[in-house]
Amino acid sequence: MAQKRRKLYEGKAKILYKDKGNHIVQYFKDDATAFNAKKRTTLRGKGIINNLVSAKLMDNLISIGIDNHFIRRLSWREQLIHHLQMMPLEIVVRNIATGSLTKRLGINEGERLARPLIEFYLKNDSLNDPIVSEEHILCFEWASPQDIDDMTSIALRVNDFLCGLFSAISITLVDFKIEFGHMFDEKGRDRLMIGDEITPDTCRFWDTHDKTRLDKDRFRLDLDNPLSGYQEIARRLGVLPPGVLEGTSENQISSLENQPSP
Numbered sequence: 001m002a003q004k005r006r007k008l009y010e011g012k013a014k015i016l017y018k019d020k021g022n023h024i025v026q027y028f029k030d031d032a033t034a035f036n037a038k039k040r041t042t043l044r045g046k047g048i049i050n051n052l053v054s055a056k057l058m059d060n061l062i063s064i065g066i067d068n069h070f071i072r073r074l075s076w077r078e079q080l081i082h083h084l085q086m087m088p089l090e091i092v093v094r095n096i097a098t099g100s101l102t103k104r105l106g107i108n109e110g111e112r113l114a115r116p117l118i119e120f121y122l123k124n125d126s127l128n129d130p131i132v133s134e135e136h137i138l139c140f141e142w143a144s145p146q147d148i149d150d151m152t153s154i155a156l157r158v159n160d161f162l163c164g165l166f167s168a169i170s171i172t173l174v175d176f177k178i179e180f181g182h183m184f185d186e187k188g189r190d191r192l193m194i195g196d197e198i199t200p201d202t203c204r205f206w207d208t209h210d211k212t213r214l215d216k217d218r219f220r221l222d223l224d225n226p227l228s229g230y231q232e233i234a235r236r237l238g239v240l241p242p243g244v245l246e247g248t249s250e251n252q253i254s255s256l257e258n259q260p261s262p
Ligand code: UDP
Pocket: 090, 092, 098, 099, 100, 101, 129, 175, 176, 177, 201, 202, 203, 204, 216
């Protein structure tokens, strides 16, 4: 089905296809990359889990009034979304120090921050997505002052909401990345909204009790069975029915994809 549509863009983990009007089909692949695509593999079933997880989280955000691109899930790997004019920025929110923050500033790994920390990065693979200040964003007109204010307050609301949602299933939201874009509706109004995805590829999730990594760090750090964390997140969120995708053999995945998605 997906092959018949016009491909607009293929990224590291997703493909976007043109649909009717201002709608796009977002297709989640099994490819995993880290360290600016220097490390690559295929995690069979990852695209299915990310599609289910992002659909649930975006849908929950809509229900509390946080605008995003999600319209509805179409299949195991596809969702219908609004076409946004994306800003060339990644907004990272951190609750606990890890990853590039510990390396850049020498903060202790695992230290809880005194308040959620918001950072902006420029999306540019050839520059390794450098961190940028609000001054850089304004000077080079990557976003307006209003966009910066709105992205900051929305990112904090998303953080509050997701921290609560995950803490109820014994998962600590350590940090995450979101991206924003503008949607111009039929009346020509401009709405800022979250695009891209919210998944274990773009968030760090630790089991609250034993600190097990349940996200892409399993792959970045060469931990055992990288997909197991994604499966655990999906299962605790209730988006993977019991028994589904417990294995990742080729047969299990292709037979799943031949069944209608829930
Ligand atoms: N992140 C992301 N895409 C990127 C860079 C970071 O989704 O291109 C997410 C990452 O999964 C983590 C958060 O943003 O949840 C902070 O990542 P960090 O800056 O620590 O970078 P990393 O250690 O991943 O290089």
